[in-house]
Amino acid sequence: MLIAYRCRVCGETYLGEEKPKDCPYCGADKIYLQQVEEYDRLKPDSISKKSEGNIRKAINLEIDNAKFYVCASKKTKDEKESAIFKRLAKIEAEHAEALAELLEIEEKDIPDYKECSEDAIENYQESHNREERAIGHYKKFATEAEEKDLEVFFNAIAKIESDHLELSESKLS
Ligand SMILES: [Fe+2]
Numbered sequence: 048m049l050i051a052y053r054c055r056v057c058g059e060t061y062l063g064e065e066k067p068k069d070c071p072y073c074g075a076d077k078i079y080l081q082q083v084e085e086y087d088r089l090k091p092d093s094i095s096k097k098s099e100g101n102i103r104k105a106i107n108l109e110i111d112n113a114k115f116y117v118c119a120s121k122k123t124k125d126e127k128e129s130a131i132f133k134r135l136a137k138i139e140a141e142h143a144e145a146l147a148e149l150l151e152i153e154e155k156d157i158p159d160y161k162e163c164s165e166d167a168i169e170n171y172q173e174s175h176n177r178e179e180r181a182i183g184h185y186k187k188f189a190t191e192a193e194e195k196d197l198e199v200f201f202n203a204i205a206k207i208e209s210d211h212l213e214l215s216e217s218k219l220s
């Protein structure tokens with residue numbers, strides 16, 4: 048029987064017979080998936096100015112990374128690697144959307160990224176730099192957040208980006 052699970056990070060709903068290991072949309076660990084009946088989204092009632100600024104920085108970071116992965120998926124010659132970059136682009140776009148929803152704002156559009164490579168390994172090197180940067184920011188934002196939900200949220204996405212870092216490390220080794 049299908050059960051509806053909803054993600055506390057991105058708000059998307061997954062229909063399945065059991066909980067997946069990670070959210071199929073944003074990549075959050077399954078501990079953030081709840082049955083819809085008991086759903087409690089990670090969304091503070093009010094957000095401090097400091098946190099608002101950090102969320103805006105995070106949105107820009109995510110959109111920029113999403114655009115990089117879109118570029119990488121289009122340019123990378125190797126079809127298997129291109130497919131992986133396409134998935135990463137969607138995950139980062141999902142993060143940007145989830146962050147924008149915290150502030151109830153529209154994501155702003157930024158220009159398309161054009162500097163990526165046709166070579167998968169070069170793109171994984173760039174991916175590695177970007178994920179490392181993102182993790183550093185999110186860990187800092189989590190510590191700075193006075194809102195409990197936001198602290199959990201930033202730690203959840205830092206963990207997802209760590210999984211992406213592991214992926215690039217395995218490709219680069
Ligand atoms: Fe999610």
Ligand SMILES: [Fe+2]
Binds near residue numbers: 181208
């Ligand atoms: Fe992300």
